Amino acid sequence: MISPQLRGKLWKWNGTLGILSGFFIFIGLFLGLVVSPPDYYQGEVVRIMYVHVPFAKAALLSYTTLFLGSCVYLWKKDLIVDNLCHAAAGIGVFFTSIALITGSIWAKPTWNTWWTWDPRLVSFAILLLILIGYLMLRTFVDDKKREASYAAVMAIIGFVDLPIVYFSVEWWRTLHQPMSISTRGISIAPGMLVPLVFMMIGTTLLSLYMLMMRTQMLYLQHLLEAKQGGLLSEEPS
Amino acid sequence: MIKLGERQSLRQIYMQWTVVLIIVAVIFALAVFRYNREIAAISPEVLLQSRPDGMVRVLGRVVSGTLNKKESVPTFHLSHESILKEHTEIFVQYIGKPDDNLRESKVLIVSGFFDPEKMEFTAQRLLPVSNVEFIVAAYLISILSLMLFLFNMERNVILLSVLIKEEKGYQPEGVTTDGSA
Numbered sequence: 001m002i003s004p005q006l007r008g009k010l011w012k013w014n015g016t017l018g019i020l021s022g023f024f025i026f027i028g029l030f031l032g033l034v035v036s037p038p039d040y041y042q043g044e045v046v047r048i049m050y051v052h053v054p055f056a057k058a059a060l061l062s063y064t065t066l067f068l069g070s071c072v073y074l075w076k077k078d079l080i081v082d083n084l085c086h087a088a089a090g091i092g093v094f095f096t097s098i099a100l101i102t103g104s105i106w107a108k109p110t111w112n113t114w115w116t117w118d119p120r121l122v123s124f125a126i127l128l129l130i131l132i133g134y135l136m137l138r139t140f141v142d143d144k145k146r147e148a149s150y151a152a153v154m155a156i157i158g159f160v161d162l163p164i165v166y167f168s169v170e171w172w173r174t175l176h177q178p179m180s181i182s183t184r185g186i187s188i189a190p191g192m193l194v195p196l197v198f199m200m201i202g203t204t205l206l207s208l209y210m211l212m213m214r215t216q217m218l219y220l221q222h223l224l225e226a227k228q229g230g231l232l233s234e235e236p237s
Numbered sequence: 238m239i240k241l242g243e244r245q246s247l248r249q250i251y252m253q254w255t256v257v258l259i260i261v262a263v264i265f266a267l268a269v270f271r272y273n274r275e276i277a278a279i280s281p282e283v284l285l286q287s288r289p290d291g292m293v294r295v296l297g298r299v300v301s302g303t304l305n306k307k308e309s310v311p312t313f314h315l316s317h318e319s320i321l322k323e324h325t326e327i328f329v330q331y332i333g334k335p336d337d338n339l340r341e342s343k344v345l346i347v348s349g350f351f352d353p354e355k356m357e358f359t360a361q362r363l364l365p366v367s368n369v370e371f372i373v374a375a376y377l378i379s380i381l382s383l384m385l386f387l388f389n390m391e392r393n394v395i396l397l398s399v400l401i402k403e404e405k406g407y408q409p410e411g412v413t414t415d416g417s418a
Contacts, residue, residue, distance in 0.1 A: 026260050033268035033376070041338070043365030044276060047372050051379040094386055102375045109368040206383075213390050220397035227404050 014216075017209040024202030028054075031195035039192075048106040050195050054203035056099035056124070060162060061207055062092035063127065066134075067159040070152035080219060082148040085155065087214035089134045091207060096128040111175060119168040120176040127165055130158035246395045254388055261380060276367045278346045281315055281327045288353045295358065296366065298344045300326055311339060315347060315358070327351075329358045336363045 032050035039046035069085040072078070103121070104114045115121065134154055141147035169178045180188040188196070278296035279287070297315035304313040311331045317324035329347055331339065338345055346367070347360035 022257065026264065029261070029264045029380075030267070033264060034271050038365070041365065043367060045368040045371055048375040051375060055379060094382075098379050098382060102379055105371050105375045105378075109366075109371050206387075210387065210390065213387075213394060217390055217394050217397065220394060220401060224397060224401050224404065227401065 014209060014212045017205055017212070021202050021205035021209050024198050024205060026202075028195050028198030028202050031198060035191075036195050037189070037191045042110055045106065045109050046192070048102055049192070050199045052099060052102040052106055053196060054199040055095050055102065057200060058203045058207040059092055059095035059099050059124075059127070060165065061204060062088045062095055062211070063131070063159070063162055065211060066092060066131075066155045067162070070155040073148060073152045074156075077145075079148075079222070080215070082152075083218040083222065084211065084215045085148075085152065086138065086218050087211055089131050089138075089151075089155070090214055091210050093128065093131045093135065095207065096124065096131060100124060100128060116175055118175045119172045120165065120174050123161055123165040123168050127158075127161050130154075130161060134158065246398075247392070250388075250391055250395065254384075257384065261384070265376075272367075272369060276346075276364070276369065278367075280317055282317065282325050284327060284351055284358070285325055288351065291350070292348065293351060294346050294348045294364070295327070296344070296346050297327075299339070299341055301342045304339070304341050306339070313339075327358050328356065329360050331360045331363065333361050333363065338363050338365055 028050060032047055036047070036050075038044045066085050066088040069081050069088060073081045073085060100121075103124075107116070108114050134151055137154055138147055138151050141150060168174060169176050180186065186193065276294070278294035281295055281297050284293065284295050295315060297317060300314040300316050305311060313329055313331075314326040315329050316326045331347070332349075344366050346364040347358065348362040348364060349358060349360040351358050
């Protein structure tokens, strides 16, 4: 069980995380929209990369958190960890949806289509469906403990999609471009790399901030429900 | 009823978000300024009507069959980007570095000077089409929805804290919700 002191300390750090993420994102946005050069072939439209790539990475980070949290929940059965998983799923849905939408917008001028049945796109869309399924499952079960356990099992099974998303551009011939930053090196111009790195750091910090904020929100919701429920079921003295 | 402390927290959130909105608006304004200064282009029709003196960018399609790369200075005709519309053509000579984007039927932006007497356009740079509407759509969708999502979450946390405190305040010990002691 996470101690209330540790929980308090984590929530205190939340403000710092928010400010730091805002700083990196503002600098990244400025560099990406105003300073960075256009791509030789794609032109200005390459600027979509500065929101699409960090949001996609944040989506993968959210699911990784969900997976790890689910493992810990099944082991420890801690309510806060369950809240964290629930929060990670909600944030995951948000980032995955935005990454898919911005990807589709980027695809139109570069591939001349909004959507194609490419392994990266399909596996990413499946990730969104898994996350939506996870959130739906949480509304179907009445018993809170069973709901949390079933959802954790589903999240662990669904994790199998994550390596497919990540390595799909390496395993199959895809229309989607391969990883620009990998063990093979960096295949991106420095003028574009700097804003991308700023946005990546900012979005990572932001997803952590959102995770803590949403966990706090779900915790307070449960607390309120418990308080109301507890009072209603109390025997008159 | 929201008490003074909570009201201050809410006010703090609104002030924080006003600052965030201002910063985002400034960044977007700078981006629009850069677009107007370095990217925005006119069509060949507008070029022939306005006949500007200085450096100008013209957006158009390389007319199929007119591109001549054999000479030291490549030449071609540039027309309206849409092949469906009635169009005016301008003669362009490209004096910049060799560019892979210079192809038959390719839509591109040429940046250079127009000579109204010779009716010739001397292009120094070639730029791919800006597709600015796609960039605007992607940024608006991602940044606005992110801000809304985040703001809603922060506001909910404060409102839930208020509700929890009220729940505590309105329930005297040993009294149930139906009022029986």
